[in-house]
Every structure is written in structure tokens, then in C-alpha cells.
Amino acid sequence: MILNKSVSLDDAKYDGAKYNEETGELTWQFKLNSSENKNLTLSFKLAYLKDKVDDIIGL
Numbered sequence: 001m002i003l004n005k006s007v008s009l010d011d012a013k014y015d016g017a018k019y020n021e022e023t024g025e026l027t028w029q030f031k032l033n034s035s036e037n038k039n040l041t042l043s044f045k046l047a048y049l050k051d052k053v054d055d056i057i058g059l
Contacts, residue, residue, distance in 0.1 A: 006052040011045040 017026040017040075028040055
């Protein structure tokens with residue numbers, strides 16, 4: 001997945017989520033009782049040129 005020419009996002013892992021290609025949003029749907037906890041997995045590799053750090057602000 002290329003964000004722009006100076007920033008790239010690769011190796012995205014989002015177990016159990018639905019990915020919307022138009023908006024880039026991830027959505028997890030599940031039910032929890034009030035005393036339950038759930039851990040969600042989200043990981044990615046972000047690569048950018050050293051002088052382009054301002055391009056990643058807000059990601």
C-alpha cells in the first residue's frame with residue numbers, strides 16, 4: 001500500500017478486521033460483556049525517507 005512517493009505502509013496485519021479499500025478504515029465487530037476484555041492485533045511497517053518525517057505526522 002503506497003501512501004505517497006515518500007511514505008509507504010507495508011506488511012499490515014489486522015486479524016479479524018474488515019478493511020474498507022475506499023476509506024482505508026478497519027472495522028472490528030464483536031460483543032463484549034461488561035467485565036470482558038479483548039486484545040486486537042494491528043501491526044504494520046512504515047517506511048519513509050529521513051527528510052520526509054513531516055509526511056508521516058497524523059498517521
